[in-house]
Amino acid sequence: MLNVKDVKKDFPVLKNRDVVYLDNAATTLTPDSVIQSLKNYYQNLGTSVHRGIYQLANETTEKYERARKKVADFVGSDSPREIVFTKNCTEGINIIAYSLHHWPEMEGKILVTEMDHHSNILPWRFMANGSEKFQLEYVDVTKEGRLDLEDYKSKLSPDTVAVGVPGISNVVGTVNPIKEMTDLAHERDALVVMDGAQWLPHRKFDISEYKVDFLTFSAHKMLGPTGLGVLYGKEDLLCRMPPPFGGGEMVLKVDRRKVKWNDPPQKFEPGTPPIAQIIAFGASVDYLNELGISEVNEHVDRLAQRAVNKLSEIPYVDIYGPKEGESRGGLVSFNVEGVHPHDLATALDSLDNIAIRAGLHCAQPLHEVMELNSSARASFYVYNAPEDVDRFIDAIKEAKKILGGADER
Numbered sequence: 001m002l003n004v005k006d007v008k009k010d011f012p013v014l015k016n017r018d019v020v021y022l023d024n025a026a027t028t029l030t031p032d033s034v035i036q037s038l039k040n041y042y043q044n045l046g047t048s049v050h051r052g053i054y055q056l057a058n059e060t061t062e063k064y065e066r067a068r069k070k071v072a073d074f075v076g077s078d079s080p081r082e083i084v085f086t087k088n089c090t091e092g093i094n095i096i097a098y099s100l101h102h103w104p105e106m107e108g109k110i111l112v113t114e115m116d117h118h119s120n121i122l123p124w125r126f127m128a129n130g131s132e133k134f135q136l137e138y139v140d141v142t143k144e145g146r147l148d149l150e151d152y153k154s155k156l157s158p159d160t161v162a163v164g165v166p167g168i169s170n171v172v173g174t175v176n177p178i179k180e181m182t183d184l185a186h187e188r189d190a191l192v193v194m195d196g197a198q199w200l201p202h203r204k205f206d207i208s209e210y211k212v213d214f215l216t217f218s219a220h221k222m223l224g225p226t227g228l229g230v231l232y233g234k235e236d237l238l239c240r241m242p243p244p245f246g247g248g249e250m251v252l253k254v255d256r257r258k259v260k261w262n263d264p265p266q267k268f269e270p271g272t273p274p275i276a277q278i279i280a281f282g283a284s285v286d287y288l289n290e291l292g293i294s295e296v297n298e299h300v301d302r303l304a305q306r307a308v309n310k311l312s313e314i315p316y317v318d319i320y321g322p323k324e325g326e327s328r329g330g331l332v333s334f335n336v337e338g339v340h341p342h343d344l345a346t347a348l349d350s351l352d353n354i355a356i357r358a359g360l361h362c363a364q365p366l367h368e369v370m371e372l373n374s375s376a377r378a379s380f381y382v383y384n385a386p387e388d389v390d391r392f393i394d395a396i397k398e399a400k401k402i403l404g405g406a407d408e409r
């Protein structure tokens with residue numbers, strides 16, 4: 001079990017600011033060890049990577065590649081060549097969509113789900129619009145906020161090129177049946193692109209278990225620095241895919257007409273990378289490993305379940321997504337009758353410094369399906385305690401009294 005009191009001490013923001021931070025699905029706070037790693041790069045290293053042939057540059061490159069190895073181990077990949085560093089999760093999916101679209105043999109259907117974040121919809125839509133090569137279709141979501149597997153099976157056809165799916169929905173929190181979906185997709189030779197932005201921060205992921213072809217996630221949602229994401233891709237695919245961006249270090253040979261791409265991951269990492277962030281992300285992975293990802297998972301899911309249970313007892317609150325623990329990951333979205341989520345979020349902030357998210361959470365198609373204009377969302381992480389959930393619940397009741405009148409039912 002996590003010792004939240006001790007964990008909290010590692011997060012300077014929680015010492016410096018009076019905040020109950022429940023917006024972790026957007027971005028997590030940064031522990032001391034990661035901040036120190038960033039500082040260490042600028043104070044003691046400061047050079048580029050893969051370019052210099054002097055000792056200092058070699059040391060930076062060695063630390064940088066060690067971080068890549070840690071990330072590979074974290075997702076169960078045998079080869080750091082399968083780990084491409086990107087700007088964020090969004091950029092990773094854009095790279096995949098572009099590359100598949102520009103790959104001569106790839107032609108047919110792209111299946112995404114109604115619960116995908118815009119990040120796993122729009123890159124595909126950009127490629128499908130005005131092109132004969134890709135047609136985009138959506139897998140339905142049930143009223144309960146689960147993927148409709150029968151609909152998925154019926155839409156998976158022999159011409160399906162790729163399936164995009166969030167491991168965990170950032171709105172309804174649903175943990176999707178990735179293994180089953182991947183097996184079904186592979187039976188039809190379709191590739192699977194898992195958006196792991198909400199999974200990787202608090203759930204064990206092993207590529208040998210889930211077997212997806214591509215996985216993307218963001219460092220800043222798992223204690224790491226901003227400006228950094230990860231694209232995992234199976235090595236043989238990365239070797240064959242055309243890269244979307246050109247520039248330094250991504251080529252082995254260039255003359256005035258021809259070019260020979262470098263091997264992955266460099267092929268997809270043109271220009272000077274975010275070196276400090278990558279090295280510091282290694283420290284985030286260390287921190288999570290020290291806590292134990294299973295303990296993190298248990299803790300975060302327990303907090304989410306506590307919130308779901310307590311919200312369920314309030315008659316004027318509507319909760320979205322599955323109610324039971326094992327199919328919900330780390331967050332809860334809801335609405336308070338008669339109170340706009342923006343007003344609710346502002347009230348929680350001013351009443352008790354409680355930070356939640358309100359709006360559409362970059363998932364407008366899902367809100368359209370659920371017939372909602374917007375929703376409020378609380379999401380939990382390693383430094384949140386059960387008391388934070390209780391303060392959040394008390395503040396909702398207080399806000400309702402102020403904004404929407406006392407409940408009269």
Ligand SMILES: Cc1ncc(COP(=O)(O)O)c(C=O)c1O
Pocket residue numbers: 025026088089090091117119120166168169170195197198218229362
């Ligand atoms: C499920 C999901 N996918 C993708 C993203 C995009 O992440 P980023 O903004 O770091 O690219 C988010 C961010 O909220 C998300 O929740």
